[in-house]
Amino acid sequence: MFATLSLRLRIFLFFALLALAGGALAAGAMALGWARAEEALPASPFVTAFLVFAFLNTGLVLGIWLLFDENIAKPIDRLSANLRLGAHSGVQTDLDVHGARYLGDLAPAAQALSRTASASVTDMATRIARETERLRVESERLTAVLTEAPVATILLNSKLEIVLYDTQAADVMSSIAHPRLRAPIGDYFDTEVLNKALTRLGEASVEVPVTLRDSSGSQRFDARLKALSNDGYMIFIDSKPAQTRRLAPRPLVFDFDLMNRAEIKDIRDTPLRDLCFVAFDTETTGLSVEKDAIVQIGAVRVLNGRIVDGEVFDSYVNPGRPIPPASTRIHRVTDDHVIGAADITAAGRALHHFARDSVLVAHNAPFDIGLLQKHEKDMGVDWSHPVLDTVLLSAVVFGTTDDHSLDTLCARLSVDLPPDTRHTALGDARATAEALVVLLPILEGKGLRTFGQVVEETQRHGRLLEDLNG
Structure with missing residues (x-):
């Protein structure tokens, strides 16, 4: 059972056990001394001494645990996350050797290994890039021919x-x-x-x-x-x-892999690679699910671990009310953009068709999906899709206490997030999809190969954000 707990939690439990053991030993020693006294002694001084010792002992153990957590446990988690990032996704990052200075030679050794692997990956990436460019040119020629037919x-x-x-x-x-x-x-x-x-x-x-x-x-x-x-x-x-x-x-x-696609029986037992994902994002009139409305929706499809070029959903949505200037300053959507646009009923139905038989992916999914679910009756559809939240996936890979904003996650995964597309629905949806593509092999490397295993792990971080899979 303890093997499934995170490293930091296991270390905390170890120090908690030390504090309890110290208190138990002190209580036993004082009880023995009181019992062996030649004359009957009052118990209150012994109880007071025990309480003082227990308080000081707990404070001492807590202080040592905080130092150990900050200088040993956290650096180990960061080191392992960065090594997995390079091993499973090819994203090479400089390891924080200074932050892991109390780990002895472990961090410099890991950095040397990472740089050696990075050189091999770079060489392979160069060869793949040349082949990819050749295939791109041939694909463009074929596309041009088929376009004329x-x-x-x-x-x-x-x-x-x-x-x-x-x-x-x-x-x-x-x-x-x-x-x-x-x-x-x-x-x-x-x-x-x-x-x-x-x-x-x-x-x-x-x-x-x-x-x-x-x-x-x-x-x-x-x-x-x-x-x-x-x-x-x-x-x-x-x-x-x-x-x-x-x-x-x-x-x-x-995608010719779809010619022999295995039948999906239970989604919880389905490998991540066999699922279709739709990463989406919304821009809104404000930050309240109950009071605010959607003004723009963007979505991108991911199949077999790859973004499907050409399959995007990008639509303005008429909220039926003026867009507050404060919101426009963030997402740059004005009232002029949404005049004549579909309302949330029509836009929601179109998105629902686009995401049919897919796993919805969003960054802070309870907000975006909540905005859609409150219009279910008008749309005549059911937003009960399985869901993955990249906030929770980030917590699974990098730990709960790290920053899990979209900007930080993209920087950590070397995902490009251009300023001119940030806070646009399609731009953020694309960034979320690219982050998912990088995270999938890391999750598989951690032994989380099926959708059910990933959901079980994300639900451990429920104090960070609600998991919508029930």
């Missing part, structure tokens, strides 16, 4: 979940809802029509024509359905005149 392309896995879509497909899906990987194709098109087409499919070389329609039936799309040899499907949607306008190039969005 008058056909929208969607790749589905055997579960009819989206694995790839191009620019034209993103344009088609955007007319229905925000496009997103791993989404069931039924979130965009009527599955009844699609299932009938699937039953007509024979060999992989056969294409079946199909007229797709959205769930409301207001839009129809001429398409072709083709089976793949690896238990997947391709949908080709012919562009209509309204869709042949010049489209802005955007990334070809795909």
